[in-house]
Amino acid sequence: xxxxxxxxxxxxxxxxxxxxxxxxxxxxxxxxxxxxxxxxxxxxxxxxxxxxxxxxxxxxxxxxxxxxxxxxxxxxxxxxxxxxxxxxxxxxxxxxxxxxxxxxxxxxxxxxxxxxxxxxxxxxxxxxxxxxxxxxxxxxxxxxxxxxxxxxxxxxxxxxxxxxxxxxxxxxxxxxxxxxxxxxxxxxxxxxxxxxxxxxxxxxxxxxxxxxxxxxxxxxxxxxxxxxxxxxxxxxxxxxxxxxxxxxxxxxxxxxxxxxxxxxxxxxxxxxxxxxxxxxxxxxxxxxxxxxxxxxxx
Ligand SMILES: Cc1cc2nc3c(=O)[nH]c(=O)nc-3n(C[C@H](O)[C@H](O)[C@H](O)COP(=O)(O)OP(=O)(O)OC[C@H]3O[C@@H](n4cnc5c(N)ncnc54)[C@H](O)[C@@H]3O)c2cc1C
Numbered sequence: 356x357x358x359x360x361x362x363x364x365x366x367x368x369x370x371x372x373x374x375x376x377x378x379x380x381x382x383x384x385x386x387x388x389x390x391x392x393x394x395x396x397x398x399x400x401x402x403x404x405x406x407x408x409x410x411x412x413x414x415x416x417x418x419x420x421x422x423x424x425x426x427x428x429x430x431x432x433x434x435x436x437x438x439x440x441x442x443x444x445x446x447x448x449x450x451x452x453x454x455x456x457x458x459x460x461x462x463x464x465x466x467x468x469x470x471x472x473x474x475x476x477x478x479x480x481x482x483x484x485x486x487x488x489x490x491x492x493x494x495x496x497x498x499x500x501x502x503x504x505x506x507x508x509x510x511x512x513x514x515x516x517x518x519x520x521x522x523x524x525x526x527x528x529x530x531x532x533x534x535x536x537x538x539x540x541x542x543x544x545x546x547x548x549x550x551x552x553x554x555x556x557x558x559x560x561x562x563x564x565x566x567x568x569x570x571x572x573x574x575x576x577x578x579x580x581x582x583x584x585x586x587x588x589x590x591x592x593x594x595x596x597x598x599x600x601x602x603x604x605x606x607x608x609x610x611x612x613x614x615x616x617x618x619x620x621x622x623x624x625x626x627x628x629x630x631x632x633x634x635x636x637x638x639x640x641x642x643x644x645x646x647x648x649x650x651x652x653x
Contacts, residue, residue, distance in 0.1 A: 361501035362434060362461045363533040365402055365435055366561045371651055372402040372626030374434075374563070377425065379406060379606055381415040388633065390424070395635035399642045402626070405503075405536075408436040415450065423457060434503060435459055438467025439489055443481035447492060455497050461502040463529075464538065466488040476513075487526040496532035502529075506535035506550035506562060510585050521556045528558050536628050539567040539578065541611065542587050543618050556650060561625040566615055568629065568637035569594070569608035571601065609640050616641065620650045630648050 365372055375396060379385040396404070404425055408418045418468045422435040435454055439447065450504050454462060466486040469476045478484040483492070490502055504527040509521060514520035524535070532634040534551070540546055542563075570596040590611050597603035616627045629638050645651045 359428075360432065361499075361533075362403055362432070362503065363501040366534060371620050371624070372563070373399075373608050373642065373651060374401050374403045374405065374626065374628045376565075376628060376629045377404060377421065377631070377633055379421050380633065381641060385633070386421070387399070387492045388496075389421070390428075392631070392633055392635040393429050393431075396631075400637070401431070402459065403432040403434055403458055405434040405436060405463055405628070408465070409438045409440050413565050419453070419457075421527070422459065426458065428635060432461070433459060434461035434463055436465055437489065437493075438465045439478065439483040439486070439552060440467035440470065440476075441479055441482075443479050444483060445481070446490070447483065448496065451493055451496050451500075455500065460499060461503065462493055463505075464493055464532070465505055469632075470542045485523070485526070487523070487530045490527050490530040501533045502531060503534050503536050503563075504532040506537045506542045506549065508545040509582075509584050511538075512627040517552065519619065521552050521558070524553070525556050525558050528560055533560060534625075535562045536561060537565045538582050538584070539565050539630055540584050541567075541575075541579075541590055541615070543615055545585065546624070547622070558584065563626050563628050564619050564624050565616075565630060566612050566619075567629045568605075568612035568631070568641065570632075571604045571608075575608075578615055605636070609637050612637065613641055613644055617646065617648065617650055620645075 377389060380389045406418060406422045422433050425431045426433040437450060462488055478489055482529060483489050486504055490504060493500055493502055506524055510517045510520045546564050567578060575586060593607045597607055619627060631638055644653050
């Protein structure tokens with residue numbers, strides 16, 4: 356795999372991209388499971404993989420360790436995430452330099468969520484307040500890095516209105532973002548409306564939909580509350596119908612994700628990014644089905 360190709364240049368090719376998101380594991384045992392999943396996912400040839408930063412208490416060191424392993428041991432094109440949380444601007448500069456030296460040419464630039472136990476985001480006294488400032492910093496240091504930013508089809512929970520959120524999104528684009536990856540959503544209409552709003556606001560970069568194949572009803576309810584995503588009645592019912600059968604619930608989650616992805620690709624989405632929670636099963640089943648249907652290339 357040619358690591359030097361950026362995600363922007365892949366998007367320029369015009370075929371639908373497939374990608375997955377890992378998170379840094381909490382301990383050695385979870386790390387082993389994640390690497391096993393990565394080995395299975397390797398065979399499915401995703402166009403890129405991303406790895407979160409700081410979310411759920413992970414550290415700079417673990418994020419970097421696993422980003423490097425995914426790139427070096429598995430040959431994935433890796434997009435490490437980076438957040439402003441807890442970092443002075445000088446530290447952010449160091450981390451960006453470190454990413455660049457290690458060969459990463461794609462970064463997902465985020466503000467980040469407040470650390471556990473805190474409700475409001477407090478910028479570091481010498482740090483950055485919003486993701487658009489991080490985008491500018493990365494572009495200033497390394498214009499050759501392709502930059503992804505987060506977009507919210509159902510509006511970021513802190514934004515006072517969808518229109519304000521879109522205005523703030525366009526600040527990230529004006530600062531140099533190359534593409535948008537969305538927060539998870541379960542109703543595709545939210546994505547299509549969001550893309551329309553972006554285009555009306557002159558945000559013309561690709562918007563990659565982020566899809567979570569759900570595992571069970573308590574999990575999807577938790578995610579919907581956390582991200583303020585709507586839970587469609589039909590999805591809720593299909594999970595309820597599976598009762599105590601865990602396997603059937605997982606299959607119902609994969610079916611829903613499959614229907615979402617087919618509809619999205621059929622209507623011109625530039626690809627799909629799967630929140631796989633470090634598991635290979637959903638991406639394996641989805642990839643097989645989408646290749647069978649001719650929606651993505653083998
Ligand atoms: C694809 C994706 C990946 C993610 N990965 C991670 C991760 O790895 N680690 C992690 O901790 N979290 C991650 N998150 C969660 C993310 O950090 C949170 O949603 C966070 O609350 C906002 O981050 P942001 O980059 O969207 O912030 P911003 O774009 O800075 O927006 C934050 C809020 O401020 C407003 N705003 C933005 N810019 C301005 C401005 N200039 N002036 C006034 N208001 C403004 C926005 O409307 C929004 O309400 C991810 C989210 C997504 C969708």
